[in-house]
Amino acid sequence: MIPTTFDYVRADTVEDAIRLLQQSNGEAKLLAGGHSLIPLLKFRLTAPGTLIDISKIGELQGIRREGNRLVVGALTTHHQLHTSPLIRETMPVLADAARVIGDLQVRHRGTVGGNLAHADPAADLPGVALALDAMLEVQSEDGKELLELDGFFLGPLVTALPETSLVTSVSFLIPPSDAKSVYLKYAHPASGYAVVGVCAVVGTDPDGTINHARVGINGVGDVAYRAISVEERLLGQRPSRELIQQAAAHAADEGDIGGDLFASEEYRRHLCRVYTERALEQILLPEGTA
């Protein structure tokens, strides 16, 4: 399969990329790892006039700690997320989640910025990033601004990213040191994308009271979402099987869930509850305690 023709320009800096976006009058698309965009180009589901290659921009690389956040350059690949010692140490759930994206070859090319900006509802990083209170650093001709990821996803492949701007980095909140976290995915058997993916990050006081709870869910709905109803039912409580069941029963409340050929709406709602329950059990009731 061969894409329709387009012009190709390489941006050397973020300013360059913004200028090129401005000049294109909405006809251009940014190209990072290309692992969502190139398949779309080949199927001719999109036909931009120009591709602006941002993959060589040095300032979009790198992973560093800033206070209680980890700032990850937009071009960081899934493979780098998986193998970074800093990520492994501060938020192992992000490293583990990156590992279940696609396959080795896909992880070598796909980037964190592209994954979030693409807003595929079945992608794995949106839910994980929501559970880690992610913020996007976005740059446009007006300068830099920070956007909360919660609220960024508007619909399948639609985001709140302003037109002539790009995501320069993603920052994740380092969970409290006593918090535990997990990402559980039920992968579509053919595509490998998430039919459901639940990321839970939960912390407890020394006496066991839950003091931090984040649940991000992707795959089931039109957009990834934070399951606030679950989080609220956990906070301030002591872990028990009943609590987890009661909370997980609300896992689909905030989701805009529909059915498709592979999975009915009912099935997706069911998966959503079951995977949330399992995630919370793994964190709060590790084997032998219940």
Next chain:
Amino acid sequence: MNKSCKVTLTVNEVERTAEVEPRMLLVHFLRETLNLTGTHIGCDTSQCGACTVLVNGEAVKSCTMLAVQADGASITTVEGLGDVEHLHPIQQGFWEKHGLQCGFCTPGVMMAMVSLLQEHPAPTEEEVREALEGVICRCTGYQFIVDAVLHAAAEMAKLQESGNVSDTMPVGEGR
């Protein structure tokens, strides 16, 4: 036709320069422009991994990358692994352990496994199976491929010990 672009890249240690249409996929560049037909196209939808090559040492599906994106990169295709007189340990492994039947998937599988072995020189069987996620083989049922990769890892460890690595891990001339 839209403006063509000049790309300069190293393929199997040989520098190449060409004018390409921006929409040309890397796999077409390798097969049609450079005539390196060892890299196969199985699905063309990023699923099968038959088109896997190394880009700066990392396994990548060349049907999901534009040739222009490879400007400045160093590419290794199956032709760059070794030749019949000097087989790369992974090729030796496939030979010894019957890692192929029809052979269609084999170039891509070998490149993905070379990428794995560079990062994990002594992978467990499970790690090999995990790394095979991005390739599809319709013939072997994978068991013999796994055996071949483990054989290659063991051979490479022996070479490492005897200090003979560069001799026996050739990167061919390309064509």
